[in-house]
Amino acid sequence: AQSVAQPEDQVNVAEGNPLTVKCTYSVSGNPYLFWYVQYPNRGLQFLLKYITGDNLVKGSYGFEAEFNKSQTSFHLKKPSALVSDSALYFCAVRLLNRDDKIIFGKGTRLHILP
Amino acid sequence: DAGVTQSPTHLIKTRGQQVTLRCSPKSGHDTVSWYQQALGQGPQFIFQYYEEEERQRGNFPDRFSGHQFPNYSSELNVNALLLGDSALYLCASSLLVGSGNTIYFGEGSWLTVV
Numbered sequence: 001a002q003s004v005a006q007p008e009d010q011v012n013v014a015e016g017n018p019l020t021v022k023c024t025y026s027v028s029g030n031p032y033l034f035w036y037v038q039y040p041n042r043g044l045q046f047l048l049k050y051i052t053g054d055n056l057v058k059g060s061y062g063f064e065a066e067f068n069k070s071q072t073s074f075h076l077k078k079p080s081a082l083v084s085d086s087a088l089y090f091c092a093v094r095l096l097n098r099d100d101k102i103i104f105g106k107g108t109r110l111h112i113l114p
Numbered sequence: 115d116a117g118v119t120q121s122p123t124h125l126i127k128t129r130g131q132q133v134t135l136r137c138s139p140k141s142g143h144d145t146v147s148w149y150q151q152a153l154g155q156g157p158q159f160i161f162q163y164y165e166e167e168e169r170q171r172g173n174f175p176d177r178f179s180g181h182q183f184p185n186y187s188s189e190l191n192v193n194a195l196l197l198g199d200s201a202l203y204l205c206a207s208s209l210l211v212g213s214g215n216t217i218y219f220g221e222g223s224w225l226t227v228v
Contacts, residue, residue, distance in 0.1 A: 104156035
């Protein structure tokens with residue numbers, strides 16, 4: 001079965017420190033991978049995506065993600081966290097076949113401590 | 115350029131009633147998908163519309179139905195509402211399926227069933 005796993009329900013990071021939000025996936029074939037962020041009572045905002053090419057993808061607000069095919073991972077990273085980064089983060093995979101839908105992880109709540 | 119717009123933003127319905135949610139996709143997009151996000155959960159795929167036809171459907175009962183209009187806007191209808199239908203309903207738009215195009219989400223419609 002196709003799935004996306006975010007193993008951490010919550011991640012706490014001190015402001016100014018680097019942050020990592022983990023994501024692993026299980027799909028057949030080559031996936032398109034996405035990260036979205038959701039602020040309280042808001043919809044999902046697109047952060048970045050991996051389609052092909054360079055394994056390190058840069059996105060909005062200073063975020064980046066590293067695609068690792070052998071480990072089937074797509075971890076979200078930022079070198080220096082801001083308090084305003086506190087939100088709910090979703091990893092998602094879009095399948096490259098006729099079943100064109102996005103499968104989301106359950107989300108990771110990121111708390112940046114001042 | 116307006117993004118994905120949804121209406122209404124909030125609504126309260128009684129068990130057994132019917133509800134219609136509306137979505138206008140991002141300019142230039144032709145594919146609309148609907149997702150249900152229960153509290154504390156990741157979004158779950160309901161269905162997708164392209165060229166006014168339902169292309170894909172998730173694991174949702176027939177009480178959930180939809181429509182896409184010639185201008186690509188879409189409606190989500192839910193009949194015989196249950197308490198468990200209370201959730202944030204997200205509309206997403208994109209270009210033609212099968213590509214690496216980004217999927218953009220609206221701010222969502224909060225449905226409370228009492």
